[in-house]
Amino acid sequence: MRIIEDVKLDYADVLFQPKRSKLESRRDVEMLRTFTFHNSDRTFQCLPIMASNMDGVGTFSVAKVLQQHKMMTVIRKHYKIEEWQNAIGNGLNLKYLSVCTGTAAIWKKDAEDYALAKEVLERWPDIKFITIDVANAYHQNYADFVARVRDDYPDKIIIAGNIITPEMVEELIIKGADIIKCGIGPGSVCITRTMTGVGVPQFSGVMECADAAHGVGGHIIADGGCNTPGDVSKAFGAGADFVMLGGMLAGHDESEGKIEDGKVEFYGMASDRAMEVHGARKDGYRGAEGKSVLLDNRGPIEPTVIEIIGGVRSTCTYIGARRIKDMPKCATFVKVNNTINKVYSS
Ligand code: 5GP
Secondary structure (H helix, E strand, C coil), rough: CCCCCCCCCCHEEEEEEEECCCCCCCHHHHHCCCCCCCCCCCEEECCCEECCCCCCCCHHHHHHHHHCCCCCCCCCCCCCCCHHHHHCCCCCCCHHHEEEEHHHHHHHHCCCCCHHHHHHHHHCCCCCCCEECCCCCCCCHHHHHHHHHHHHHHCCEEEEEEEECHHHHHHHHHHCCCCCEEEECCCEECCCCHHHHHCCCCCHHHHHHHHHHCCCCCCCEECCCCCHHHHHHHHHCCCEEEEEEEECCCCCCCHCCCCCCCEEEEEEEEEEEHHHHCCCCCCCCCCCCECCCECCCCCCCCCHHHHHHHHHHHHHHCCCCCCCCHHHHHHCEEECHHHHHHHHHH
């Protein structure tokens, strides 16, 4: 047994210290980033805030709004091919989409996710991204599956996760991933930390994973735990190349979920509710690691997106970052009393 004595921090444990800045207006901030990815060698430009592949978030309706801001959506893996067909025929831009698959293919012969992802990529080869998403990407089987997908698709941009430690960032990049999705337990409807006692506070985890990825030419997504635009900025300041959002984008008209009495259902993809919706059988070994909540219907998603982008722009002007890419270089964080920060940020 070993204890890491360094205290690890969450977003609520830090604030940016403001700095003299030559930026005169929020408009001067360059929010787009151009990436060249390590394994696929592809170049891609976007505003690097993305929608999570969750029910109610990774929907075609959300994607249609985000694409107008050059933001990506990882499409939830449960759409049928006909639904893809319809959405693509109705204005969905393939450029800002990722397909998503789990790894059931390696255990179950008749696994649907990877087969469906492959069919989507075959029909619409302009989709450049494949996300291989599992709750716990520390299995050797998982790393081997990433290598297999890389063999199948040498020139797609592969997103792999979730993990939250540097050695696993390196391992997955060696196996062929371009972007590593980082976060174990920070999600708004995640209960992994209480169910299992496992996790790393997200701000420190992101810092350490970014450091590992950038050392070997990889990139990371800070996935989960952002409750405010300020948290999104802190993730970028910590070194995240992309920030993935679930709860902050949930509860809108575009969730495609049940909206009743002004409430929108939102649940973790490992919750009992998700298992009920998608017909996953509980085999007696698995406890739910997600919860279900009812959110107030927040109306159209566009104003929320504008508010998030506006918050990040504003952070950049406070710290003198001309580009979103410069945020880590310009960031000095102060550790704060967690409780006070929570009061001010609510
Ligand atoms: P949020 O932005 O809501 O804080 O976090 C979103 C992230 O939570 C997702 O992108 C995903 O990584 C994670 N997540 C989604 N559903 C579940 C779940 O049921 N259990 C756990 N442990 N994490 C989840």
